[in-house]
Structures are given as C-alpha cells and as structure tokens.
Amino acid sequence: MVHDIGAEPVSDDDPAQSGGMMAGLPPLLLGTYTPKIDAKGRMALPAKFRSQLGSGMVMARGQERCVYLLPQSEFRRIAVQIQRTSMGNKAARDYLRVFLSGAVDQEPDKQGRVLVPQMLRDYANLGSDIVVIGVGTRAEIWNRQAWEDYLADKEQGYSDIADDVLPAMEF
Numbered sequence: 001m002v003h004d005i006g007a008e009p010v011s012d013d014d015p016a017q018s019g020g021m022m023a024g025l026p027p028l029l030l031g032t033y034t035p036k037i038d039a040k041g042r043m044a045l046p047a048k049f050r051s052q053l054g055s056g057m058v059m060a061r062g063q064e065r066c067v068y069l070l071p072q073s074e075f076r077r078i079a080v081q082i083q084r085t086s087m088g089n090k091a092a093r094d095y096l097r098v099f100l101s102g103a104v105d106q107e108p109d110k111q112g113r114v115l116v117p118q119m120l121r122d123y124a125n126l127g128s129d130i131v132v133i134g135v136g137t138r139a140e141i142w143n144r145q146a147w148e149d150y151l152a153d154k155e156q157g158y159s160d161i162a163d164d165v166l167p168a169m170e171f
Contacts, residue, residue, distance in 0.1 A: 036129070060120075067126070068138050124143060131147040
C-alpha cells in the first residue's frame with residue numbers, strides 16, 4: 001500500500017502514542033510512502049512518521065544502499081550495542097566506523113521537511129524519486145527504482161524465508 005505525504009496523522013487514541021499499554025516501546029514505523037527530494041535536497045517526512053520520530057532524528061548509511069532514518073533513542077541503542085563488542089571485534093569496529101561517520105542529526109523544519117545530506121544522497125543514489133518505508137524501529141529512504149528492483153527480487157522468496165526468519169507461531 002502506498003501512502004501520500006499527507007497520510008492521516010496519528011490518532012489520539014493510539015496506545016503507542018498516548019501512554020497506553022505500549023508506552024515505553026519505540027515507535028513502530030510502518031508503510032510505504034513516495035515523497036520527493038527537492039532541488040535543495042529536502043524531503044517532506046511522511047506525516048505519520050513526524051510524531052513517531054520526534055523532533056530529533058538521525059540519518060545514517062543503511063545496508064543495501066539505503067539511508068536509515070532513526071529516532072535518536074533507537075540510534076543510540078544501536079550504537080551502544082555495537083560499541084559493546086567493537087574493541088575486540090574487527091568487523092564490529094569496521095561497521096561502527098562506517099555507520100557513525102555517515103550519521104547526521106536532523107530536525108524537521110516547520111513544514112516537516114528534513115535535509116538529506118549530499119553524502120547520504122550519493123551513497124544511496126537518491127534523486128528526486130524516492131521511497132520511504134517503515135521498517136519497525138526505523139525508516140529507510142530508497143532510490144525508487146532500487147526499491148522496486150529489491151522488492152521484486154525478494155517478493156518471490158518472501159514466503160519461503162518465513163520459516164527461517166519467524167519463530168514457530170501461528171497467524
């Protein structure tokens with residue numbers, strides 16, 4: 001399902017937002033959105049994500065040449081987790097260097113736009129046609145064609161990998 005930038009705002013009766021039974025959990029970012037990057041490198045955040053990400057967020061290099069968009073608390077949690085193993089683990093040190101060196105604090109402007117830095121636009125080959133997807137505790141910004149190619153490639157095996165990824169549970 002593709003949502004426009006003007007997607008419905010978070011409801012006041014959303015337990016994750018109102019301190020109900022989901023209080024204390026990180027935001028759950030879901031869906032697919034198709035904003036544009038303007039000539040100045042700004043992207044309008046999907047309306048649904050604005051309140052969930054908060055006023056401060058971090059953009060960083062993601063896997064598969066996308067850009068991660070994380071609430072600051074989630075970014076800090078990931079960085080701390082990697083740092084716990086980094087001193088004795090070369091792969092973790094390498095990952096941490098690339099991850100943190102490409103990370104940028106961002107705050108949306110009054111129109112809900114954030115600047116996608118040139119370094120990250122180059123990394124993910126982002127032009128004006130992009131896709132923003134919610135992936136649970138983070139969002140990912142993709143080059144639209146790269147996302148469509150990735151999705152077409154992965155949809156074929158989606159049900160096949162479910163047994164490997166999901167614990168034994170009934171839906």
